[in-house]
Structure formats: C-alpha cells, structure tokens
Amino acid sequence: MPIEDDLFEKLRIELRRGSLVIAVLGALREERYGYTLRQSLEDAGLPIEESALYPLLRRLEAQGLLNSEWREEGKRNKRFYRLNADGTEVLAQLLAEWNAISTSILRLTEKDQ
Numbered sequence: 001m002p003i004e005d006d007l008f009e010k011l012r013i014e015l016r017r018g019s020l021v022i023a024v025l026g027a028l029r030e031e032r033y034g035y036t037l038r039q040s041l042e043d044a045g046l047p048i049e050e051s052a053l054y055p056l057l058r059r060l061e062a063q064g065l066l067n068s069e070w071r072e073e074g075k076r077n078k079r080f081y082r083l084n085a086d087g088t089e090v091l092a093q094l095l096a097e098w099n100a101i102s103t104s105i106l107r108l109t110e111k112d113q
Contacts, residue, residue, distance in 0.1 A: 020048060022098055024056060025091040028066060031082040033073075057081055065090055 020041075027040050034054060041048050048056075060066045065087035070079050083091065 016046075020046060020052075020056065021060070022091070022094050024053075024060065025065065025083060025087055025094070028081050028083040028087070029091075031080050033078040033080045035078075037081065060087070 023041055023044070023046050024037070027037055027044075032040065034050070034057065037057075038048060038050065038053055041053075057066065057068075061068055061081070065084065066081050067084045068079050068081045070077050072078075
C-alpha cells in the first residue's frame with residue numbers, strides 16, 4: 001500500500017523543523033540579515049519561507065542563542081543576526097547529537113544488518 005503524499009509531507013515537515021534550527025545556527029556563525037540568511041539556506045538546499053524563518057529567528061534570540069541589531073544599509077534598515085557564545089556552545093552540542101542520531105539511523109537502516 002503506497003504512503004499517502006499528505007502523510008509523507010507531514011513527516012517531512014516534522015523532520016525538517018529540527019534540522020532547520022541546526023542549519024540556521026550554523027549559518028549564523030557569520031553575521032547575516034534575514035534575506036541573505038534565507039538565500040544561504042536555499043543555496044544549501046534548505047529553502048524556508050519568510051513566515052517560518054522570522055519567528056524562528058525571534059525564538060532563537062529569545063532563547064539567548066543569537067544577538068541582533070538594526071542597521072541602515074543601502075538606505076534601508078535591516079536587522080542583522082549573529083550566533084553568540086551560548087549559541088556557539090548549543091550548536092556544537094546539537095551537531096554532536098545530530099551526528100550520533102545520524103550514525104544510529106544509518107546503522108539501523110543499512111541493508112546488510
């Protein structure tokens with residue numbers, strides 16, 4: 001029985017949600033504003049809608065992992081984000097966890113078990 005596209009899409013979104021947190025933290029090791037962050041994620045194969053990105057950025061900043069500041073650039077005010085020291089530490093921990101989970105999943109899904 002084939003899996004319904006709707007079910008797959010729901011599971012895919014759930015999987016991406018946690019992955020995007022790691023991707024955003026990793027991308028913000030360099031200072032970026034929203035548009036350039038979104039472009040870098042898309043270029044890496046992780047497109048994200050603005051309606052999902054900005055709430056994520058606000059949440060990560062409220063959790064104390066990012067710093068942001070408004071600056072004028074090209075006669076426009078832009079909010080720049082960057083990972084702070086706590087964010088760097090959390091990113092390292094999440095990457096270690098991600099690698100452990102990935103290794104376990106690969107072990108569990110290998111054909112020659």
